[in-house]
Amino acid sequence: xxxxxxxxxxxxxxxxxxxxxxxxxxxxxxxxxxxxxxxxxxxxxxxxxxxxxxxxxxxxxxxxxxxxxxxxxxxxxxxxxxxxxxxxxxxxxxxxxx
Amino acid sequence: xxxxxxxxxxxxxxxxxxxxxxxxxxxxxxxxxxxxxxxxxxxxxxxxxxxxxxxxxxxxxxxxxxxxxxxxxxxxxxxxxxxxxxxxxxxxxxxxxxxxxxxxxxxxxxxxxxxxxxxxxxxxxxxxxxxxxxxxxxxxxxxxxxxxxxxxxxxxxxxxxxxxxxxxxxxxxxxxxxxxxxxxxxxxxxxxxxxxxxxxxxxxxxxxxxxxxxxxxxxxxxxxxxxxxxxxxxxxxxxxxxxxxxxxxxxxxxxxxxxxxxxxxxxxxxxxxxxxxxxxxxxxxxxxxxxxxxxxxxxxxxxxxxxxxxxxxxxxxxxxxxxxxxxxxxxxxxxxxxxxxxxxxxxxxxxxxxxxxxxxxxxxxxxxxxxxxxxxxxxxxxxxxxxxxxxxxxxxxxxxxxxxxxxxxxxxxxxxxxxxxxxxxxxxxxxxxxxxxxxxxxxxxxxxxxxxxxxxxxxxxxxxxxxxxxxxxxxxxxxxxxxxxxxxxxxxxxxxxxxxxxxxxxxxxxxxxxxxxxxxxxxxxxxxxxxxxxxxxxxxxxxx
Numbered sequence: 001x002x003x004x005x006x007x008x009x010x011x012x013x014x015x016x017x018x019x020x021x022x023x024x025x026x027x028x029x030x031x032x033x034x035x036x037x038x039x040x041x042x043x044x045x046x047x048x049x050x051x052x053x054x055x056x057x058x059x060x061x062x063x064x065x066x067x068x069x070x071x072x073x074x075x076x077x078x079x080x081x082x083x084x085x086x087x088x089x090x091x092x093x094x095x096x097x098x
Numbered sequence: 099x100x101x102x103x104x105x106x107x108x109x110x111x112x113x114x115x116x117x118x119x120x121x122x123x124x125x126x127x128x129x130x131x132x133x134x135x136x137x138x139x140x141x142x143x144x145x146x147x148x149x150x151x152x153x154x155x156x157x158x159x160x161x162x163x164x165x166x167x168x169x170x171x172x173x174x175x176x177x178x179x180x181x182x183x184x185x186x187x188x189x190x191x192x193x194x195x196x197x198x199x200x201x202x203x204x205x206x207x208x209x210x211x212x213x214x215x216x217x218x219x220x221x222x223x224x225x226x227x228x229x230x231x232x233x234x235x236x237x238x239x240x241x242x243x244x245x246x247x248x249x250x251x252x253x254x255x256x257x258x259x260x261x262x263x264x265x266x267x268x269x270x271x272x273x274x275x276x277x278x279x280x281x282x283x284x285x286x287x288x289x290x291x292x293x294x295x296x297x298x299x300x301x302x303x304x305x306x307x308x309x310x311x312x313x314x315x316x317x318x319x320x321x322x323x324x325x326x327x328x329x330x331x332x333x334x335x336x337x338x339x340x341x342x343x344x345x346x347x348x349x350x351x352x353x354x355x356x357x358x359x360x361x362x363x364x365x366x367x368x369x370x371x372x373x374x375x376x377x378x379x380x381x382x383x384x385x386x387x388x389x390x391x392x393x394x395x396x397x398x399x400x401x402x403x404x405x406x407x408x409x410x411x412x413x414x415x416x417x418x419x420x421x422x423x424x425x426x427x428x429x430x431x432x433x434x435x436x437x438x439x440x441x442x443x444x445x446x447x448x449x450x451x452x453x454x455x456x457x458x459x460x461x462x463x464x465x466x467x468x469x470x471x472x473x474x475x476x477x478x479x480x481x482x483x484x485x486x487x488x489x490x491x492x493x494x495x496x497x498x499x500x501x502x503x504x505x506x507x508x509x510x511x512x513x514x515x516x517x518x519x520x521x522x523x524x525x526x527x528x529x530x531x532x533x534x535x536x537x538x539x540x541x542x543x544x545x546x547x548x549x550x551x552x553x554x555x556x557x558x559x560x561x562x563x564x565x566x567x568x569x570x571x572x573x574x575x576x577x578x579x580x581x582x583x584x585x586x587x588x589x590x591x592x593x594x595x596x597x598x599x600x601x602x603x604x605x606x607x608x609x610x611x612x613x614x615x616x617x618x619x620x621x622x623x624x625x626x627x628x629x630x631x632x633x634x635x636x637x638x639x640x641x642x
Contacts, residue, residue, distance in 0.1 A: 007145060007149075009124075009125065009196065010125065010195060010196055010197050011149065011195045011196070011197075012145060012148075012149035012150035012194065012195065012196060013148070013149060014147075014148060014149075044131075047125075047127050050131055050145070051131055051145070067572070068572055069511065069572060069573075069574065070147070070511060070515075070517075070518075073147060073511055073512060073520075074147050074148065077148060078148065078192075078512035078513055078522075079512055079520065079523065080440055080512050080520075080522045080523055080526065081440075081512075084178060084193075
């Protein structure tokens with residue numbers, strides 16, 4: 001599957017296209033296969049996202065998991081600061097990244 | 099230390115307002131990202147892996163307590179309570195919002211700081227010896243010359259769009275503590291046989307994907323021609339640097355392709371031309387700058403003896419203090435490398451403590467080391483125990499300067515959009531391994547440097563042991579290098595062989611230290627033993 005990601009213009013936060021909006025949670029991301037260019041153009045013009053681009057992903061326990069480690073680190077947060085990740089209470093979340 | 103004059107302050111304030119307007123237009127959609135990106139980069143604002151990142155310049159690594167307090171306040175108010183001190187003596191914040199960026203720059207301007215030229219293809223923050231003005235071995239304080247070059251290079255219209263970024267380091271001692279010969283221009287202030295001061299110019303060094311050691315192109319430039327000669331070096335580069343290929347655009351490639359002799363010939367021709375133009379600032383300006391770097395009022399006859407009865411304190415003194423030019427004083431290094439910690443990171447609380455300790459014990463002055471530690475440059479020996487006690491209570495008392503725990507690590511894939519592999523976890527695990535096996539002290543000086551990609555921000559080429567993280571089919575892999583140095587015995591490290599996974603690289607580092615332990619002779623550092631016995635014994639131990 002293909003996901004569309006970018007950064008929130010105001011905060012710079014990593015965001016993922018859900019099919020109708022943007023979310024900071026990659027598990028909300030929708031498959032955009034074939035439509036990424038059109039969505040990216042429209043959303044960037046509307047200033048809802050900065051520099052969007054597609055990434056490959058697979059389903060993992062029913063949720064999208066980016067194929068490349070760089071995108072998984074983007075999706076979660078720095079592995080060396082679990083307190084600053086999106087799931088600081090999950091002690092196993094590092095395994096999802098690596 | 100240097101104080102802004104009216105012109106400095108006016109320029110920085112004007113730039114803040116200019117950027118405020120640019121950011122507003124970006125948020126209103128009047129600028130596209132393509133239009134805005136070069137503008138934000140000129141103000142140190144990157145878009146990194148998780149958010150915007152702001153890199154703040156700390157000229158030649160020198161700052162005062164008020165400035166350190168301001169950095170702490172920014173960490174609390176606009177970021178997530180911490181900052182990362184970098185390998186070019188700067189600080190970076192990792193969680194900046196675009197809407198806050200201009201306010202942060204305004205806060206910085208109030209304490210004579212900025213983020214100008216911390217990115218882009220221009221002359222970057224000029225780095226120097228972190229013990230400048232204090233070191234027992236320096237012939238003069240190099241910072242006035244660095245400051246003169248900072249003023250010359252700030253907003254220099256001719257050098258704002260160079261083929262690539264440009265880094266200058268200035269030192270003034272035989273011992274190189276600034277990786278001087280691994281810069282685009284390295285300047286060593288020297289004294290000739292007649293006792294006159296001049297500048298030895300080393301041009302075309304660098305790390306990155308094509309590491310090179312800068313050759314000396316002029317052993318003695320009179321100091322009243324320092325700016326003119328620098329300008330000549332830049333002009334030749336600006337004219338002939340490879341703008342067609344980003345990977346061949348640094349000056350090291352030009353010097354290498356032309357040859358040092360031909361590059362020098364062209365610089366000399368340009369220099370002769372520039373001398374006729376009269377571009378050198380008047381010596382009075384240098385003298386004005388020098389006044390800001392006058393020695394603090396050292397206590398005459400300060401006690402030279404220490405009470406070493408506390409063994410932990412004695413270890414810290416031996417490892418983390420450095421000889422000072424003034425009797426009864428030392429430079430004290432505050433390690434930002436706690437075992438298992440993130441190299442170079444400091445919390446806002448720690449920054450405030452360091453600022454307060456600088457006020458109490460070091461004439462209100464701090465330095466950022468390119469090795470990602472902090473120096474209090476002028477500490478009375480009589481105050482060392484009180485200083486160490488305060489540091490130790492705050493987790494800043496690690497006695498590990500220049501040991502295997504004192505690891506340089508770039509932010510790596512945990513933060514950096516350019517990285518291919520994580521650096522920080524490797525540094526954490528190595529420091530934990532050696533702290534656990536108790537060998538940190540017995541291994542002596544061992545400089546270990548880790549980069550998460552070939553751009554080499556973690557200086558892996560210059561590590562006695564270097565580690566380079568690479569992406570091997572989407573999996574992190576780590577190459578091991580041996581034999582580098584960024585000091586006066588400068589050399590480039592060589593790759594041992596096939597890389598290792600995350601666990602394997604930690605074992606590999608321990609393995610090469612075993613080889614060193616079994617082969618070293620009296621007084622030899624790891625690097626000395628490597629140079630004497632060569633790569634093969636290490637390879638055999640690693641790969642069989």
